[in-house]
Each structure stands twice: as C-alpha cells, then as structure tokens.
Amino acid sequence: MxxxxxxxxxxxxxxxxxxxxxxxxxxxxxxxxxxxxxxxxxxxxxxxxxxxxxxxxxxxxxxxxxxxxxxxxxxxxxxxxxxxxxxxxxxxxxxxxxxxxxxxxxxxxxxxxxxxxxxxxxxxxxxxxxxxxxxxxxxxxxxxxxxxxxxxxxxxxxxxxxxxxxxxxxxxxxxxxxxxxxxxxxxxxxxxxxxxxxxxxxxLDVRLPDSEEQVIREVLHSYADRFVDYRNLRTRKAGPQRYMDFNLIVPRGKKIITTHTLCDSIERDLHQHLPGVEVIIHVEPCVPEAGDCDICRARIKFQTEDINCSCKVCDKCYDR
CATH class of the missing domain: 1.20.1510.10 (Cation efflux protein transmembrane domain)
Known part of the structure; x- marks a missing residue:
C-alpha cells in the first residue's frame, strides 16, 4: 500500500x-x-x-x-x-x-x-x-x-x-x-x-511490544462470550509485517461454520487494530475433564441429548 x-x-x-x-x-x-x-x-x-x-x-x-x-x-x-x-x-x-x-x-x-x-x-x-x-x-x-x-x-x-x-x-x-x-x-x-x-x-523472532500484545488481548476479550479460552499466544515481526498465532478453545458442540465465522470476525478486528498482521488460529474443542467448563460464564441445565459431550452444564457447548 x-x-x-x-x-x-x-x-x-x-x-x-x-x-x-x-x-x-x-x-x-x-x-x-x-x-x-x-x-x-x-x-x-x-x-x-x-x-x-x-x-x-x-x-x-x-x-x-x-x-x-x-x-x-x-x-x-x-x-x-x-x-x-x-x-x-x-x-x-x-x-x-x-x-x-x-x-x-x-x-x-x-x-x-x-x-x-x-x-x-x-x-x-x-x-x-x-x-x-x-x-x-x-x-x-x-x-x-x-x-x-x-x-x-x-x-x-x-x-x-x-x-x-x-x-x-x-x-x-x-x-x-x-x-x-x-x-x-x-x-x-x-x-x-x-x-x-x-x-x-x-x-531472532522477539515477540511484539507489550502495547501491541495488549491490543491483541483486548480484541480477543471483546469476543470472550463466544469462546471458552485462548492459549499459547505467540507473536513476532519481520520488517513491517507482524505474525501471530494462538489456540482458540471453543465449545465442543459448536458447528464448524459457527466457529469459522467467529475466527473470521476475530481476524478482521485484529487487522483493523494492527495493520499488516498475519493471523493463524488453531481451533480446539473444550475438554471438560481439564476444567474448561469452569471458565464459562453462563451455565444452564443440560438440554441437548444428541450432542456427545460430557460437559452438561456449559451453556457455550451448544449452538442454540
């Protein structure tokens, strides 16, 4: 440009x-x-x-x-x-x-x-x-x-x-x-x-400055009600180009198209705040046994029997 x-x-x-x-x-x-x-x-x-x-x-x-x-x-x-x-x-x-x-x-x-x-x-x-x-x-x-x-x-x-x-x-x-x-x-x-x-x-692939990583966290926080957690955030820079990747933990019952739309929205917002950034998001399902459900903000009574998920109280495990 x-x-x-x-x-x-x-x-x-x-x-x-x-x-x-x-x-x-x-x-x-x-x-x-x-x-x-x-x-x-x-x-x-x-x-x-x-x-x-x-x-x-x-x-x-x-x-x-x-x-x-x-x-x-x-x-x-x-x-x-x-x-x-x-x-x-x-x-x-x-x-x-x-x-x-x-x-x-x-x-x-x-x-x-x-x-x-x-x-x-x-x-x-x-x-x-x-x-x-x-x-x-x-x-x-x-x-x-x-x-x-x-x-x-x-x-x-x-x-x-x-x-x-x-x-x-x-x-x-x-x-x-x-x-x-x-x-x-x-x-x-x-x-x-x-x-x-x-x-x-x-x-030597030193991470982005604290101020820029804080911008990334703020963008992710704005979508906190649509995923369980994000982990392993990594950033680096090559010339004017920024690169970042992280794991996005999503409810295991979410549809692929729903998750893909979420990732697109996150990437679009990151591009607006950090021009020239290349984003790679690795999506993973939540693991109730590892305590992922404890992170969820809202919990309801298990209502959907056709989804094979042992997490029976986590609202975000299902598309409504």
Whole structure:
C-alpha cells in the first residue's frame, strides 16, 4: 500500500546524502578539520545506508514466492543491521583519527565556510529525516526508520561540529576540533547500538511490544462470550509485517461454520487494530475433564441429548 511512497523517500535520501557527502568532504579537506571530515564520513555512511534502505524497501515489497513463503519483510531488518555495522566501523575510524589529531597543532582554516556547510547539512537532514520518519511510521518500515535515525543523528552531530567551529573562532582552542569529532563518534555508536538491538530482535523472532500484545488481548476479550479460552499466544515481526498465532478453545458442540465465522470476525478486528498482521488460529474443542467448563460464564441445565459431550452444564457447548 505504501510501496511507491517508501521508494520515493528512499530515493530522496540518496540524493541529499550524495550532495552532503561531497560538500562536507571538500570543505573538511580545505579546512584541515577532522571534525568536518568525520561528518563527511558520517554522511558517506548515511549514503550507503540510504542505498541499502532503497534496495531493501524494493525487495521487501515483493510478494511471497516459492523460496520466501512468508514474504520478504526481513530484508528490511537485515538492511538495518548492515547499516548499524557500517556505523560502528565509521565511529572507530573517527575516534582513531581524532585521537591522533589531539597531539597535533595543525591550524584549522576557513571556519566560516565550515559553519555554512554544517548549517546547511543540519537543515537538509532535518527536512529529509522528517519525511523518512513520517513514511516509516505509516508503513512500519524498519529500513526507512533506520535511515531516518541516521539522518537525525547527523543533524545533532552537524550542530555539534557547528558549535565547535564557533568555539574555535572565539577562543582559538584548536583542540576542540578532535574533541568534537570524538563526541560525534560516541553519538554514532549510540545510534548503532539502538539499530542493532531492534533489528536483531526482529531477526531472532522477539515477540511484539507489550502495547501491541495488549491490543491483541483486548480484541480477543471483546469476543470472550463466544469462546471458552485462548492459549499459547505467540507473536513476532519481520520488517513491517507482524505474525501471530494462538489456540482458540471453543465449545465442543459448536458447528464448524459457527466457529469459522467467529475466527473470521476475530481476524478482521485484529487487522483493523494492527495493520499488516498475519493471523493463524488453531481451533480446539473444550475438554471438560481439564476444567474448561469452569471458565464459562453462563451455565444452564443440560438440554441437548444428541450432542456427545460430557460437559452438561456449559451453556457455550451448544449452538442454540
């Protein structure tokens, strides 16, 4: 449903990161500023991340096929993990270069030009990341969300470098430059950690968040008077796609068509509350000997002799 919009904003991210990477690198080299060069590296990784996000979004939108019968949603999670690893590599490089620069006395030139490129970078990335985040939330796309957080981090680091340039201009303390670069790297490491934690969770089939599982329970509770119980609820996520399954315990005397209609209603409500969810319901008859009848809310005197059920007091064991 959001395929075209996702591809469009991913393409916008590629264009903006290409412009910023070239601009920051050129200015950083002319200034001899490790903090500005570190920002160029950061933007270069954002460009790679944008390319990966673009490719993964296109792939994840493909329908299920014979080799991927659950669809291609996890391509987005894989993309987010690759992006996080790239961030870790970049952060290590920046810290190494910054530590080397601390012991040097190189003068930083063209501070005004550096301030301009950092200001433009912050504004451009704020605009593009806002668009990415908006589409990511609508489509529940981890790849676009990862790309958006990359750019949000870039906004913060650009503002940090801008502040460092201003401080150098005011004080002449050139050691501020590598210190700001180290701060940039630490912010990048935090972004990498968050991306890895969330994306690895989806790859390892971690359950849905508590808030979403609570929505599922509320939907099931709204049908509580039409089944005995539900058990073994399991949830997971692959890219923007959610999956869930559970056992639905129904009165053993219910007709198949009645039970099927109930399952259809439950699935329809779950789709309305959690877009993109795939639901599997395994229906089981109640077992009076196991105490299932104790769960039933209403009980009446046994009246239907033609139903072979030892539960003779449970109202929900029979179609009326």
């Amino acid at each position: 959001y395929a075209e919009e996702k591809i469009k904003v991913a393409r916008l991210s590629i264009i903006s990161n290409s412009i910023l990477t070239a601009g920051k690198l050129g200015v950083g080299l002319s200034m001899n500023s490790i903090s500005v060069i570190s920002e160029a590296i950061h933007s270069g990784l954002d460009l790679i991340a944008a390319l990966i996000a673009f490719a993964s979004v296109r792939e994840s939108n493909k329908p299920a096929d014979d080799m991927h019968r659950y669809g291609h949603g996890k391509f987005e999670n894989l993309a987010a993990i690759i992006e996080a690893v790239l961030i870790l590599v970049a952060a290590g490089f920046i810290i190494n270069e910054a530590i080397t620069k601390i012991h040097e006395t190189a003068q930083i030139k063209s501070l005004g030009l550096g301030a301009v490129i950092m200001g433009v970078s912050a504004l451009m990335n704020l605009f593009v990341s806002s668009k990415l985040m908006k589409v990511a939330k609508k489509s529940d796309s981890p790849a676009l969300a990862a790309d958006a957080w990359h750019l949000r981090t870039d906004v913060l680091t650009s503002l940090g470098v801008l502040a460092g340039i201003g401080l150098i201009k005011l004080t002449g303390w050139h050691i501020v430059d590598p210190l700001i670069a180290i701060l940039v790297a630490l912010l990048i490491l935090k972004a990498a950690y968050d991306l890895l934690r969330e994306s690895l969770g989806s790859m």
